[in-house]
Amino acid sequence: MGTVLSRLLLGSIDGQSQQNMSALPNELLLNILTNVSTNDLNRARLVDRRLSRVANSVRNTRAKPRFTLTISSHADNDTLSIRLQRRWRSGGVTEELSTFDMEAFHLMDIDVIEIEGLTERTGSENSIRFLNLAAELSSSLNTVSELRLTNVLFPDSAKAELLKFFKAIVPQCTHVFVRDCLLPVAIPADTIAISNRLRTFKWSHSLAAEGEQEMSEEVIRLVSLKLNLQCTTVELSEAACSSIVGLFQQWMTMAQPTLFSLSLLNRSSEWQSQLLAVCTRAGYRNYQGEFEHPGAGCAHIKVLTGLDSCQLLPVLDVPAKTREMPVVMARWFRDR
Amino acid sequence: RIYPLMRVTLTTSDGASVTVSRQLTKHSGFIEKAITDMAVDDNAVPLSAVAVDVDDATLKLVIEWLTEHRDDALPYPEKTDEERRADDIPAWDQAFVQKWDTKEDQQQTLYAVITAADKLDIKGLLDMTCKTLANKINGKTVEEMREILQLECDFTEEELAEIRKENAWCEN
Numbered sequence: 001m002g003t004v005l006s007r008l009l010l011g012s013i014d015g016q017s018q019q020n021m022s023a024l025p026n027e028l029l030l031n032i033l034t035n036v037s038t039n040d041l042n043r044a045r046l047v048d049r050r051l052s053r054v055a056n057s058v059r060n061t062r063a064k065p066r067f068t069l070t071i072s073s074h075a076d077n078d079t080l081s082i083r084l085q086r087r088w089r090s091g092g093v094t095e096e097l098s099t100f101d102m103e104a105f106h107l108m109d110i111d112v113i114e115i116e117g118l119t120e121r122t123g124s125e126n127s128i129r130f131l132n133l134a135a136e137l138s139s140s141l142n143t144v145s146e147l148r149l150t151n152v153l154f155p156d157s158a159k160a161e162l163l164k165f166f167k168a169i170v171p172q173c174t175h176v177f178v179r180d181c182l183l184p185v186a187i188p189a190d191t192i193a194i195s196n197r198l199r200t201f202k203w204s205h206s207l208a209a210e211g212e213q214e215m216s217e218e219v220i221r222l223v224s225l226k227l228n229l230q231c232t233t234v235e236l237s238e239a240a241c242s243s244i245v246g247l248f249q250q251w252m253t254m255a256q257p258t259l260f261s262l263s264l265l266n267r268s269s270e271w272q273s274q275l276l277a278v279c280t281r282a283g284y285r286n287y288q289g290e291f292e293h294p295g296a297g298c299a300h301i302k303v304l305t306g307l308d309s310c311q312l313l314p315v316l317d318v319p320a321k322t323r324e325m326p327v328v329m330a331r332w333f334r335d336r
Numbered sequence: 337r338i339y340p341l342m343r344v345t346l347t348t349s350d351g352a353s354v355t356v357s358r359q360l361t362k363h364s365g366f367i368e369k370a371i372t373d374m375a376v377d378d379n380a381v382p383l384s385a386v387a388v389d390v391d392d393a394t395l396k397l398v399i400e401w402l403t404e405h406r407d408d409a410l411p412y413p414e415k416t417d418e419e420r421r422a423d424d425i426p427a428w429d430q431a432f433v434q435k436w437d438t439k440e441d442q443q444q445t446l447y448a449v450i451t452a453a454d455k456l457d458i459k460g461l462l463d464m465t466c467k468t469l470a471n472k473i474n475g476k477t478v479e480e481m482r483e484i485l486q487l488e489c490d491f492t493e494e495e496l497a498e499i500r501k502e503n504a505w506c507e508n
Contacts, residue, residue: 021485024447028454031462035422035470042503046478046496048487 022050029054038062068112071130084110111143113169116150131161135168145197146175149206152183156209159184167191175200186211189218198222202235204265212238220262224250228258235263241271244312245278248291248301251314252284257299259333262312272305279303290315302333344371352392360402362410365457390455394448401461404428412459422467422474433468443469443484 021029033055036044044055068085113134147169154162166187170176174197176187186208192198192215201219208215216238223232224247244264251257284291293299298317304310316332344361347353361367390398425433436445446465453462473481482489491499 021447021487024450025454028450028466032450032466032469035467036474040474040476043476043478044473044481045499045503046489046491047481047485048490051485051487052491052499 026050026054030058033058066112067110068114069110070114070116071118072114072116073118112146112148113144114148114150115152116148118152118154128158128161131158131165135161135164142172144169144172146177147173148177148179149181149183150177150179152181154181154183156184163188171195171197173198177202177204178206179204181206183208185209186215189214192218192222195222198232199230200233202233203237204235206237213240216240217243220244220247223247223260223262227251227260228254228256231259231261233261235265237265239264239267241275241278244275245282248279248312249282251301252291252293254293255295257293257296257314257316259314259316261333263309264311265309267308267310269305269308272310275310276303276305346395348390348392348395350391352395354392354395354399356399356402359406360399363402363405363408363412363458363460365459367456369457390452391448394445394452397445397449398452398456398458398461401429401432402458404432405460408460412463422470425464425467425471429464433465443472 024032029051033041033044033051036055036058038059041055041059045052045059066086068083070083070085072081072083115130162183162185170187170191171194173195176198177200178187179202183206186203188211192201201222203212203215203219216236217240219234219236220239220243223234226232227250244262247262251260279291280286284294286292287300289304290300290302293301300315300317302311302313302315304313313333318332343355343357344367345353345355346361346367361371433446436443446469450462450465450469453465472484476484481487489496
């Protein structure tokens, strides 16, 4: 048997056309390259044109798509539309979903939830349904990192559902944006307190019937907690002067001052001058709206006052050239 | 219902014929389809007549592999791209493939088996042989890959530089 086999093997080499990589169809090349590591794929792209094309397509399928779920209402007929945008590294494809498909949520990495343009009429029934479902699915929607509510009006009847929704989604978010919204309730303070991934929080030109003050206090507390961990960007419509001063003073006592950005909207000029007055009274040197850090001479908190808003942002000056040109400084700050 | 004792005769492109049990051929999507759809007489499947060009030597290797794997679960478990790994080839399979690795052969047999496994639709064998080939190029330089795969560079220097620049952004 052994001799027969070897004779046949030799025969096959002589008799058949040369088998090699270039004889294999593309599907088989694809099958082979799916077993190759990403770094090896990058090298395989340099081998020849055909292998390069196949390696490219393997690389593209490997980069997992992310999804943006958008709920919005059509202005003309007040119906709710649900869109799902699949974002590949190369670009996005948007597809319209007709219903909230529970199965679909389980399968996808939804990382951005957008709710926009809900009026009183569409805002009531359909959006309550969505809020309910999203809260229910929060265990499968555990990849959400961004929540955007824009131009949304929820009726008072949606309060319980909205609370449930915030509790399920906000703690996993890195970025939360609420803009031009009228809500029955703000994001609860205890939810903010456990949102340890939060880095951007913008509550702009929005009103909540209750809980807004508590929410703002908690957000500012969160910024001060994270002062030496990471830069946090916050925008608030409601804030007490005392808690801002508290944050201000905490920053002044830091050994190594860090960056953050705090915008306060809808602040009257009286409120703003009160803030400036309190900060000046606390004894920090003020030069053109910049309060100097007592320990590090090149660190300041810049207080930018405007018509109805003001912004607090630390500015760190570091010498751009150490020798001969000590006057040139590079300014580091976060203004967005 | 598959009767394990039922025999199937396969005829290869070079005229040889092999008789095997249905227990083996059930792993080949193509042969199963041929038997059920085409209503072949006396369960004789002429592989050459239906555009599957598999020679006798390759078929013998395929049957050897099938005999070892006759009790594998069907259907073959599909794996997602993330679950795939090239280093989980069973020891028997590794030894089986190693036997072909001779200087004169230059992976001819491996390519022949990959093609045959694809055409006969034997998922387990295809997966294993593709992994084997992938392992040969894993961790190799571009020149080594060209040598192993016997491919010629058909890029211009500018194109190569362009790809290298792109790669620089995604090296881990």
